[in-house]
Amino acid sequence: MSKSLANLTVQQLLPLAFVRGEAVHKRPDDLYIPPDALEVMLDAFEGPLDFLLYLIRKHKFDIVDLPVNDITLQYMEYIELMQGLNFELAAEYLVMAAMLAEIKSRLLLPRHSQAEDDEDDPRAELIRRLQEYEVYKQAATELDSLPRDERDYFGARARLADNFNPLVILPDVQLTELVLALQSIMRRAKDFQHHHIKREHLSTRERMSRILALLQQHHGYLAFADCFELTEGREGVVVSFLAILELTKEKLVEIIQVEVCGQIHVKVARDNR
Amino acid sequence: MIQKINDIQLLQLIEAAIFASEQPLSIAELQATVLQRFSVSNGRIDVTIRQLQQDYSARGIQLQQTASGYRFQTRPELSDDLAQLWPERTARYSRAVLETLALIAYKQPLTRGEIEAVRGVAVGSQIMRSLLDRGWIKVVGHKEVPGRPGLYATTALFLDYFGLKSLSDLPSLPEFTELTADLLPTVEMTGELH
Amino acid sequence: MIQKINDIQLLQLIEAAIFASEQPLSIAELQATVLQRFSVSNGRIDVTIRQLQQDYSARGIQLQQTASGYRFQTRPELSDDLAQLWPERTARYSRAVLETLALIAYKQPLTRGEIEAVRGVAVGSQIMRSLLDRGWIKVVGHKEVPGRPGLYATTALFLDYFGLKSLSDLPSLPEFTELTADLLPTVEMTGELH
Numbered sequence: 001m002s003k004s005l006a007n008l009t010v011q012q013l014l015p016l017a018f019v020r021g022e023a024v025h026k027r028p029d030d031l032y033i034p035p036d037a038l039e040v041m042l043d044a045f046e047g048p049l050d051f052l053l054y055l056i057r058k059h060k061f062d063i064v065d066l067p068v069n070d071i072t073l074q075y076m077e078y079i080e081l082m083q084g085l086n087f088e089l090a091a092e093y094l095v096m097a098a099m100l101a102e103i104k105s106r107l108l109l110p111r112h113s114q115a116e117d118d119e120d121d122p123r124a125e126l127i128r129r130l131q132e133y134e135v136y137k138q139a140a141t142e143l144d145s146l147p148r149d150e151r152d153y154f155g156a157r158a159r160l161a162d163n164f165n166p167l168v169i170l171p172d173v174q175l176t177e178l179v180l181a182l183q184s185i186m187r188r189a190k191d192f193q194h195h196h197i198k199r200e201h202l203s204t205r206e207r208m209s210r211i212l213a214l215l216q217q218h219h220g221y222l223a224f225a226d227c228f229e230l231t232e233g234r235e236g237v238v239v240s241f242l243a244i245l246e247l248t249k250e251k252l253v254e255i256i257q258v259e260v261c262g263q264i265h266v267k268v269a270r271d272n273r
Numbered sequence: 274m275i276q277k278i279n280d281i282q283l284l285q286l287i288e289a290a291i292f293a294s295e296q297p298l299s300i301a302e303l304q305a306t307v308l309q310r311f312s313v314s315n316g317r318i319d320v321t322i323r324q325l326q327q328d329y330s331a332r333g334i335q336l337q338q339t340a341s342g343y344r345f346q347t348r349p350e351l352s353d354d355l356a357q358l359w360p361e362r363t364a365r366y367s368r369a370v371l372e373t374l375a376l377i378a379y380k381q382p383l384t385r386g387e388i389e390a391v392r393g394v395a396v397g398s399q400i401m402r403s404l405l406d407r408g409w410i411k412v413v414g415h416k417e418v419p420g421r422p423g424l425y426a427t428t429a430l431f432l433d434y435f436g437l438k439s440l441s442d443l444p445s446l447p448e449f450t451e452l453t454a455d456l457l458p459t460v461e462m463t464g465e466l467h
Numbered sequence: 468m469i470q471k472i473n474d475i476q477l478l479q480l481i482e483a484a485i486f487a488s489e490q491p492l493s494i495a496e497l498q499a500t501v502l503q504r505f506s507v508s509n510g511r512i513d514v515t516i517r518q519l520q521q522d523y524s525a526r527g528i529q530l531q532q533t534a535s536g537y538r539f540q541t542r543p544e545l546s547d548d549l550a551q552l553w554p555e556r557t558a559r560y561s562r563a564v565l566e567t568l569a570l571i572a573y574k575q576p577l578t579r580g581e582i583e584a585v586r587g588v589a590v591g592s593q594i595m596r597s598l599l600d601r602g603w604i605k606v607v608g609h610k611e612v613p614g615r616p617g618l619y620a621t622t623a624l625f626l627d628y629f630g631l632k633s634l635s636d637l638p639s640l641p642e643f644t645e646l647t648a649d650l651l652p653t654v655e656m657t658g659e660l661h
Contacts, residue, residue: 046368046369046392046394048394049392049393050393090394092394092395096393132391133393136375136379136391136392137372138446139375139376139378139379139444139446140371140374140375142375143371143374143375143435143443143444144366146435146444147436148436149346149434150362150364151352151356153346153348153349153436154346154355154483155346155487156334156345156347156483156487157292157293157345157486157487158292158293158528158538158540159539160293160540160549161540161541161542162540163543163546164541164546164550165550166550166555167550167553167554167555168557169556170557170601171556171557171559173565173628173629175629175630175637176638177565178568178569178572178629179569179638180565181562181565181566181568181569182570182573184566185566185569185585185586203634203635205573205574205575205576206575206633206634206635208576208620209576209607209620209621212576212607212608212620213605213608213620215608251610251611252576252610252611252618268609268611269611270611281525284527285527285542285545286545286548287527288527289541289542289545289549292527292528293541294552306551307549307551309551332479332482333478333479333481333482333484333486345486347483347486348479348483351479351480354480354484354501355484355487355501357500358484358500358501
């Protein structure tokens with residue numbers, strides 16, 4: 001399991017945190033919450049909106065009518081209680097208290113003119129926020145209850161068979177890369193004093209390889225005539241002949257004739273140095 | 274080059290591929306990998322997958338379709354007993370994580386500031402970090418406001434994990450539609466409430 | 468506390484546990500984890516596992532017994548096709564490999580020592596190895612000098628890969644085309660190198 005998962009998960013809830021969930025609603029309807037429970041309770045809230053929602057639900061206030069007076073009084077009461085406990089109040093809770101006080105003060109102001117009818121109820125924004133928060137709080141609960149990997153089911157995997165070999169994709173090479181590589185060698189080779197450039201038919205080099213491979217197939221010994229493929233015509237015969245000469249010159253093969261006018265053989269060169 | 278494959282071989286190959294793959298496999302992925310040297314129509318793969326689903330319908334594991342493809346997973350009824358295989362593993366998430374995730378899932382794309390505005394509380398960096406690390410959310414862009422905050426959205430991995438084929442499979446938010454409708458009369462009612 | 472479990476449930480639970488576990492599961496581990504709240508004899512587990520082995524005998528995966536327990540694994544015949552799921556791309560060839568290949572192509576047959584003489588640097592065994600493994604070069608003989616070094620040449624596979632009918636189809640080097648259209652340059656070794 002990844003480290004990040006550990007960050008995401010929470011410890012089992014402490015028994016005191018019964019204020020979350022249904023336990024909260026079963027409590028007597030009086031306002032009093034024991035101070036030691038309050039601290040645990042605050043931990044259980046996801047912020048002042050959550051806390052406010054709790055107060056509203058607890059007292060069965062209609063959120064649409066939002067009795068700001070009652071709620072403000074109660075909210076302030078808790079805040080004082082928390083301060084009395086040296087509870088470090090999050091700024092958000094104090095902002096909420098200030099907002100409630102502000103709404104209350106605006107509601108207390110007498111209304112003068114018809115024009116003010118169009119003005120938003122100061123409670124409207126708070127109600128909107130509370131309702132929106134409650135929607136997503138509920139959505140989070142539903143998300144949590146969805147059947148989920150690693151809790152409600154587990155991935156079913158099978159190993160690969162013992163004879164499994166990974167597919168290795170070998171690098172692609174373009175013909176132009178070969179030419180460029182050779183060009184770069186040639187440029188460098190010019191700098192070598194003891195090399196000189198010579199021209200040669202490439203087909204001769206290829207035929208040299210072919211004759212050597214043919215000799216290898218025949219244990220290094222082949223009749224001279226068998227080195228030629230007559231179907232290739234005159235040009236092919238010439239290329240083969242040049243290749244044999246070049247192989248001889250490079251001391252890679254020997255040409256043997258045991259008796260005059262006898263059979264000529266081509267043989268892979270041995271210790272001729 | 275293109276070869277034929279009979280129905281039994283096709284079923285075995287698709288079955289083995291889904292079991293061997295770490296991630297769910299889509300039909301397109303099957304075509305591009307294990308089936309690439311065979312000529313198999315998508316319709317024939319569909320039939321094969323339905324056959325597999327039927328073969329496993331009464332077994333301890335099932336073939337499920339998720340957002341990114343098909344995967345085998347254990348029967349939900351067995352989860353309590355199977356959890357004994359990993360006594361140290363916990364699959365609980367904090368409310369802060371779940372609320373943040375729910376907001377991103379339903380309101381995406383949105384910024385951390387927008388999440389905080391709804392929740393009425395700061396969203397810790399470690400919450401965003403761990404959701405990002407888990408691969409459940411990602412930054413899909415930046416909002417053109419000062420600071421250019423990242424816009425978060427959920428990933429296919431999130432859908433896979435919660436067994437959803439798409440975001441539309443998320444439970445609907447019934448109260449939300451009521452809410453916007455209710456708000457107007459509420460605002461209009463203010464006169465009587467004074 | 469100890470509960471009964473029927474044969475179907477037992478089979479499903481053992482099946483799901485082996486599939487879900489990262490490691491092979493032994494009968495003792497099954498007893499200690501998923502079966503801990505049930506009263507099941509080892510003999511009954513044995514029977515269940517034999518049943519599972521039979522159930523999977525003709526499928527794309529099989530139930531195998533390993534030293535540390537039971538696990539499901541893919542059918543060996545499917546390995547080649549499954550390999551397509553995780554292709555491993557190797558790094559591009561280095562300049563040294565390309566130069567070596569170019570020299571063998573244009574100057575074959577030649578020895579490693581001759582390649583080194585032209586390139587002016589040592590040619591590592593792994594360079595020759597990678598070209599031999601790729602099937603692009605082969606040893607066509609041995610040069611009769613001390614140590615009898617192998618003579619390298621390109622293969623038919625090399626020609627196929629580059630779409631050439633014969634080596635004479637290799638492009639001529641632009642800077643030497645003015646010398647002759649059809650002839651290609653060759654670097655000849657000095658006497659000391661032979």
